[in-house]
Amino acid sequence: MIVHLRADRALFRFSGPDAHKLVNDVVTGHVPHQDEESAAAWALLSPQGKILAEGLSIWREDALWLDTHMSVADDFFKRMRMYRLRAKAEIEDLRESHRVGFSAKAVPGAARNRLGPVELGHHVIAPLSDTTDWSSDERPYNAARIEAGILHQGNDFPANDTFAHDIGLDILEGIDFVKGCYVGQEVVSRMKHRGTARRRPVLVTGIDAPSGSPILAGGREAGTTGQVLDGKAVAIVRLDRVTDPADVTIAEKPVSLALPSWATYQFGETVAEE
Structure with missing residues (x-):
């Protein structure tokens, strides 16, 4: 199975007894629990509802692993540490030690990348030492997502410029309309119920x-x-x-x-x- 390196992704690990609550209370999407195998889409919004960071989250090794585009990684890390406050959670920046990859077919340890009705291969995370045989060709992943109509921050739009509805997160299950409040939730809810997208x-x-x-x-x-x-x-x-x-x-x-x-x-x- 060929794994294609996604070199523009930064990876962060959230662990500790309050890690799930911390992430769930801040981002738009459903946050996986330990018995879930699929990756889930999420976005971190400004209070005005604009996307500051977005990516996928998975549960592995008693922790949540979130990736986002390198261009917003520093800001994402800073904001999540601010939101942590007194929560019993650790946030690790894994940009130097781990990599994110894509595989069209299942590989051991990979998460199924399912965005609502869209199947987009498998989401792979691994220590740097385990990625020596990965392909550096990102074209297969970008060709697959473009064919499916999936937009990515950094590749397709900048930070703090785009609403979650603009990239279809409401249809692609990147917004949890059932859970409680999160940053920017009021704007997202208003756009849904008033039909202003x-x-x-x-x-x-x-x-x-x-x-x-x-x-x-x-x-x-x-x-x-x-x-x-x-x-x-x-x-x-x-x-x-x-x-x-x-x-x-x-x-x-x-x-x-x-x-x-x-x-x-x-x-x-x-x-x-x-």
């Missing part, structure tokens, strides 16, 4: 332009592309501005738009104002 993930193909290029629909900017790989990307797009998916261009060249297979939204949708 107007920006959503969209698949874009036929791109001949760099990542971050504006998408024009009917001559109006509707969004920007995320990471471009083989002419494909996932973009966060204003649905109300795409009334004709055939009339969309990037860098003055026509491109094709399509909705992810898991989408519960449609082009041309208008939503209530905040």
Whole structure:
């Protein structure tokens, strides 16, 4: 089984009697318990509801292991230590000692990467010494997630710029609407119950332009592309501005738009104002 290194991921370990409560009270998603094998999506939000960090969490070796993009790792570590207060929990920065990987097929110790209706291979964590035979080619993972319509911070959007609904976390089970309060929960709940999510993930193909290029629909900017790989990307797009998916261009060249297979939204949708 080939494991592909995800070199842009930073890994943190939360242990101790209050570790689960600490993480559960701060992030958006369901936090795994010790009898759960699958990885779970999460996001750390600002009080205004913008994503500061996001990634996957798994339970292994009596601890929670969370990964996030390297670009926000220092801020994530700082904030989680602040939220810890007097909790009986230890937070270890494993950037120097461990690595995160992806495997299309199951490997020993890996967690199934299931984001709601999306199956995205297996999530692997290992000590640095056990990764010498891992492939350094990240293309298979990014090709798989782009094909599935999955957006990642750092690759596709910056920190403190995007709402959880914008990347579909409400559909991909990255938001637990049943548990109690967490940072930014009021904004997430309001967007759900008022139906005010107007920006959503969209698949874009036929791109001949760099990542971050504006998408024009009917001559109006509707969004920007995320990471471009083989002419494909996932973009966060204003649905109300795409009334004709055939009339969309990037860098003055026509491109094709399509909705992810898991989408519960449609082009041309208008939503209530905040």
